[in-house]
C-alpha cells in the first residue's frame with residue numbers, strides 16, 4: 001500500500017510502499033518481490049532510520065510465544081509493543097530489563113536500535129538481555145542467532161538499524177519486581193557541576209536521569225532536577241497500595257489534537273518549564289512512591305505530543321561523551337544555550353561500560369534535546385558534531401536525521417567491521433534505509 005510516512009520527529013516525510021505480514025511465508029514472499037526495503041516498527045525513532053521507498057511493517061506480527069513466569073523469560077514476535085508486554089508481565093511480578101522513555105516501541109525496534117534506559121550504568125542495553133532471536137535475511141532464509149551462536153549476525157543486528165535483515169522473533173529475560181511502584185527521589189541541583197557530582201554520589205541507584213534547564217547562565221548554568229528510582233518493595237508501600245501491589249497503572253492519556261504553529265510551542269514550553277523549575281512548593285529533595293508509568297513514561301501521557309513542534313517537524317540531537325570529557329559537555333551546552341535554537345530542557349543520563357559492535361552507548365554522559373527544524377539549524381548541528389567528535393563522542397543513530405557520513409564513520413570505532421558483516425548477510429543491500437544510504441553504509 002502506498003503511504004506517506006515520517007518517524008517521531010516528523011522530519012523527513014516521504015512516500016513508501018508499505019507491506020505487512022502475519023505469517024513468515026508472507027514475509028519471504030514480500031522480500032522476494034522488493035528491493036530497497038527496511039523493517040519498520042512503530043516509527044518511534046526520530047529521523048530516517050526506518051524510512052525507505054519500500055517498508056515492511058512488523059506491527060501485525062505481534063504474538064506472545066511463551067512466558068516462563070518462574071524464570072522470567074519472555075518470547076514473542078518482533079512487532080509486539082512494550083506497552084502490551086508490560087500488561088502481561090507486571091501482574092505476574094516481572095518488569096522489562098531495560099526500557100526507553102516511551103513504551104510505544106516494538107521488540108524489533110528495541111533490538112535494532114539497542115535501546116538504553118535510565119539504568120544503563122547497572123543493566124546495560126536491551127541487547128544484553130536478549131537470549132536468542134530469529135533474523136530473516138534477504139534470501140528469505142531464517143537464521144537463529146544469540147550471544148553464543150551466529151554471534152557476528154547477533155551483534156551486527158543489535159543496534160544495526162535493520163541492515164542485516166528482519167528480526168522476527170526474540171527471547172529475552174525479565175527483571176523480578178515485588179510491586180508495580182517506584183520509590184523515587186528527586187533532587188534539585190544548582191548547576192552542571194553539582195548534577196554531575198550527584199550522579200556520581202548516587203550511582204548505586206538503579207535508575208537515574210536529569211532534566212537540565214538550558215536557559216540559565218552564570219553560576220546557575222546547567223541547573224537541573226535529578227530523578228532517581230528503585231522498584232519499590234512491599235515494605236515501601238502504604239496500606240492502600242499493599243492491597244494490590246502489582247496493579248497496572250490507570251490509562252490516563254490525552255491526545256494532542258492537531259499540529260500547532262511553532263510559536264505556540266514556545267509559549268507551552270515556557271509554561272512547563274516555569275512550573276518545573278520555579279514551582280513555589282518544589283523542595284530541594286522529594287521522596288515518594290509512584291506508579292511506574294509517570295516515572296518511566298512521562299511523555300506517553302500526551303499522545304502525539306510531537307505535533308506540538310509544528311509542520312516542519314523537529315530533530316532530536318543525542319550524543320555521548322566519555323566520562324573524562326566533562327568540558328565538552330559544558331562547551332556544547334553553552335553553544336546551544338547561546339544560540340537559543342534548542343528546547344529549554346535537555347535530558348542527561350549516565351552510561352556504564354559498553355563496547356559492543358555498533359550500539360550507541362559507551363561509558364560517559366549522554367545528552368538529548370529537541371530542535372525544531374528551521375533555517376540555519378543543520379549548519380549549527382554540523383558544528384556541534386565536530387565538537388562531539390573532538391571530545392571522543394558519537395551521535396545516536398536512532399535519533400538522527402541529518403548527520404554527515406564522516407561523523408558516523410569517525411565516531412563509531414567498529415563501523416568498518418559492522419559494514420563488512422552487513423555486506424556478508426545483506427550482500428546486495430536489499431535492506432537499506434534513507435539513513436543508511438546517507439551515511440554510506442549501504443551505498
Ligand SMILES: Cc1cc2nc3c(=O)[nH]c(=O)nc-3n(C[C@H](O)[C@H](O)[C@H](O)COP(=O)(O)OP(=O)(O)OC[C@H]3O[C@@H](n4cnc5c(N)ncnc54)[C@H](O)[C@@H]3O)c2cc1C
Pocket residue numbers: 007008038039040041042043044045046049050058078079099100101102104105106107108109110112113114115116117160161162163165166167168299398399
Ligand atoms: C518519546 C520517546 C522517548 C524515547 N526514549 C528513548 C530512550 O530513553 N532510549 C532509547 O534508546 N531510545 C529512546 N527512544 C527511541 C526509540 O526507543 C527507538 O527509536 C526504537 O528503536 C523505536 O522502535 P520502533 O518499534 O518504533 O521502530 P522504528 O522507529 O520503526 O525503527 C527503528 C529502527 O529499528 C529497525 N527495526 C524496527 N523493527 C525491526 C525488525 N523487526 N527487524 C529489524 N529491524 C527493525 C528499523 O529499520 C529502524 O532502523 C525514544 C523515542 C521516543 C519517541
